[in-house]
Amino acid sequence: MLSYDVLIAGAGPAGCAAAYDLAQGGRRVLLLDRRIFPRHKACACGLTRKTLTALRYSVEPVTERVCHEIVLQQATDDASRREVRVRTPNLICAMAVRERFDAFCLQQTLAAGRNGGSVVLLKIEGIAAIREGGDGVELDVETAAGPQTFTTPVLIGADGSNGQTRRLLYQQHEPAWYARGFALEACVPYSVLTEPLPDGDAPTDLVFDFAPLPGGYGWLFPKGDHINIGVGVFAPSAESVDISLKSVTRLLLADYTLRKLGVDLGAIGAHVTGQYLGMGGDSYVPRGRVLLVGDAAGLVDPLTGEGIHSAIVSGQAAAAAVLSNAKDIASAYARQLRPLQRTLAFSARAARSFYRDPERGFRAMRHPLLRRIILKTYADGLPPTKLVAALIEQFV
Ligand SMILES: Cc1cc2nc3c(=O)[nH]c(=O)nc-3n(C[C@H](O)[C@H](O)[C@H](O)COP(=O)(O)OP(=O)(O)OC[C@H]3O[C@@H](n4cnc5c(N)ncnc54)[C@H](O)[C@@H]3O)c2cc1C
Numbered sequence: 465m466l467s468y469d470v471l472i473a474g475a476g477p478a479g480c481a482a483a484y485d486l487a488q489g490g491r492r493v494l495l496l497d498r499r500i501f502p503r504h505k506a507c508a509c510g511l512t513r514k515t516l517t518a519l520r521y522s523v524e525p526v527t528e529r530v531c532h533e534i535v536l537q538q539a540t541d542d543a544s545r546r547e548v549r550v551r552t553p554n555l556i557c558a559m560a561v562r563e564r565f566d567a568f569c570l571q572q573t574l575a576a577g578r579n580g581g582s583v584v585l586l587k588i589e590g591i592a593a594i595r596e597g598g599d600g601v602e603l604d605v606e607t608a609a610g611p612q613t614f615t616t617p618v619l620i621g622a623d624g625s626n627g628q629t630r631r632l633l634y635q636q637h638e639p640a641w642y643a644r645g646f647a648l649e650a651c652v653p654y655s656v657l658t659e660p661l662p663d664g665d666a667p668t669d670l671v672f673d674f675a676p677l678p679g680g681y682g683w684l685f686p687k688g689d690h691i692n693i694g695v696g697v698f699a700p701s702a703e704s705v706d707i708s709l710k711s712v713t714r715l716l717l718a719d720y721t722l723r724k725l726g727v728d729l730g731a732i733g734a735h736v737t738g739q740y741l742g743m744g745g746d747s748y749v750p751r752g753r754v755l756l757v758g759d760a761a762g763l764v765d766p767l768t769g770e771g772i773h774s775a776i777v778s779g780q781a782a783a784a785a786v787l788s789n790a791k792d793i794a795s796a797y798a799r800q801l802r803p804l805q806r807t808l809a810f811s812a813r814a815a816r817s818f819y820r821d822p823e824r825g826f827r828a829m830r831h832p833l834l835r836r837i838i839l840k841t842y843a844d845g846l847p848p849t850k851l852v853a854a855l856i857e858q859f860v
Pocket residue numbers: 473474475476477478479496497498499505506507508509510511588590591622623624625626627628629646647648649694696737738739740741757758759760764769770771772773775
């Protein structure tokens with residue numbers, strides 16, 4: 465049985481963020497993933513200012529565009545369109561392609577390590593079992609060469625919304641706090657677009673469009689040579705979660721693409737992919753020696769559907785808990801995670817109110833001060849004072 469200081473299941477943004485800090489802190493880390501990188505992951509890969517700030521290194525080499533303006537759209541009763549454009553001198557969101565972003569972050573992570581710290585990557589077929597004892601964890605995995613068992617004081621579950629760690633930890637049941645969103649995306653090359661676009665957008669507009677479905681939005685995220693277009697539900701209503709998730713269909717995305725870009729996704733052979741997003745993590749309480757991070761811990765923001773920031777911050781929080789040498793690792797992680805959970809709880813309240821009546825949110829966006837505050841919250845995170853947070857909750 466091979467032993468490591470920390471085992472991490474999943475080499476996405478959450479797993480890499482944790483592994484990077486642990487290796488820099490002198491720990492020997494084994495990073496396990498089911499896929500070979502570079503690998504596709506359904507994601508629009510919009511990187512907000514707070515995401516870029518949280519990362520330990522610049523991702524400029526894989527940044528395809530920076531956006532200083534966002535366009536918020538909403539249908540009106542007479543089927544026309546309402547639009548608010550918000551421009552700032554500083555970038556709001558950087559655009560990358562997820563496959564390249566993840567491969568780059570993994571490369572930085574594998575090169576990390578100080579004072580004997582290092583990260584080793586292992587491709588596995590899956591996790592067979594997790595056995596947790598008083599002072600350690602045994603992990604059985606399947607590899608192409610056969611079954612293998614590793615031991616560690618701490619296992620970090622960073623294997624995303626569809627991962628195995630959370631399910632094994634909760635005996636094959638989803639925990640009560642865990643909720644799901646769902647989103648579908650496709651890429652449309654600029655070369656197949658004819659201008660002007662049928663719905664009046666510019667090809668380089670960063671669009672959040674609240675018209676196509678309740679509890680979520682459609683988006684246009686402009687990259688270097690294509691637009692990432694998608695539809696997703698992030699705040700499914702409690703009464704009809706399944707109905708809302710099922711409203712995100714290939715047909716909806718195809719119709720939306722035709723309306724926004726004038727393009728038939730089938731005719732251009734576009735690859736449509738989707739995935740669940742992990743939500744509800746503001747109520748997650750870490751326990752034992754298996755720490756969940758990122759989508760596995762349900763940490764996607766329910767107002768915006770943004771999950772890369774939470775993945776990175778929670779990965780770093782788990783690493784900080786390990787590096788603190790605390791006896792009770794779960795409590796140490798809970799303390800590190802609390803600021804992010806507070807932000808997500810705020811977002812959950814704002815999402816419930818916003819998606820119930822988006823019209824109200826749009827009215828708030830017309831007020832210059834509120835518009836500035838809302839945009840800053842999206843780009844940088846929770847507003848610094850309770851007063852400002854209360855203002856947003858009141859109006860959004
Ligand atoms: C269509 C769509 C668009 C999105 N757009 C954005 C966006 O623009 N901006 C944003 O911030 N967020 C966006 N998100 C959310 C974002 O993709 C996730 O929140 C983010 O990827 C979470 O990172 P993670 O590291 O927790 O999990 P993941 O990125 O899902 O990584 C998990 C890793 O674990 C591996 N894995 C899975 N199972 C196992 C296993 N059993 N054993 C070992 N490894 C395993 C996977 O191969 C993967 O590499 C979007 C999501 C979707 C579905």
